[in-house]
Amino acid sequence: MVSDNGSGARPYGGVEAADRQASRRARLLEAGLDLLGADLPQITEVTVRGICRQAGLTARYFYESFADKDEFVRAVYDSVISDLAAQTESMMNAAPPGQQTRAGMTGIVRIIAGDARIGRLLFGAHLSNAVVVRKRVESSVLLAIMSGQHAGAMLRLPDNDRIMAAGHFMVGGVAQTISAWLAGEVRFTPERLIDQLTALLDRLGDRALYRD
Structure with missing residues (x-):
């Protein structure tokens, strides 16, 4: 099985692994802006589950870019x-x-x-x-x-x-x-x-x- 974030990973659908990871990271950051910039009376915490749900990604892809x-x-x-x-x-x-x-x-x-x-x-x-x-x-x-x-x-x-x-x-x-x-x-x-x-x-x- 070829890792999606390891060096030497083959292109998938014509897109290099590094580009796919960068795209997922961008989706997560956009989801973070959605959550932290929401028009709500009080926002104190975000959760990994909520971030991933907003981005449409699994936790695996969160942790490939962020430690916590x-x-x-x-x-x-x-x-x-x-x-x-x-x-x-x-x-x-x-x-x-x-x-x-x-x-x-x-x-x-x-x-x-x-x-x-x-x-x-x-x-x-x-x-x-x-x-x-x-x-x-x-x-x-x-x-x-x-x-x-x-x-x-x-x-x-x-x-x-x-x-x-x-x-x-x-x-x-x-x-x-x-x-x-x-x-x-x-x-x-x-x-x-x-x-x-x-x-x-x-x-x-x-x-x-x-x-x-």
């Missing part, structure tokens, strides 16, 4: 946020000077508006899965550092604590506002949300805020 549920949830989160970051960065890089903040906010809001599962996974207040909570904290710190570095480069100022504080303020403020928007506490259209976030962040472009 925690590793799986981390992979779902990392996949989603890396895609969001890549698309947003691409839009910002393509924007003319002075329009990069709007381009970034446009990318984030439109992606979330186009797929509510992404918004609920990254920003939803109802999601209390412990792994997701930890990942949100980790990604917020990283994004704050990156935002501070970007602001310092744009303003041509050396790194300092004021710039770092602004980075944390930007990331935390945007995340909380989007969370409130998803919950219906802020009743904006996507375009108005983009306008409001852009206007607030543009106020942080004052060089005087970062001088000691």
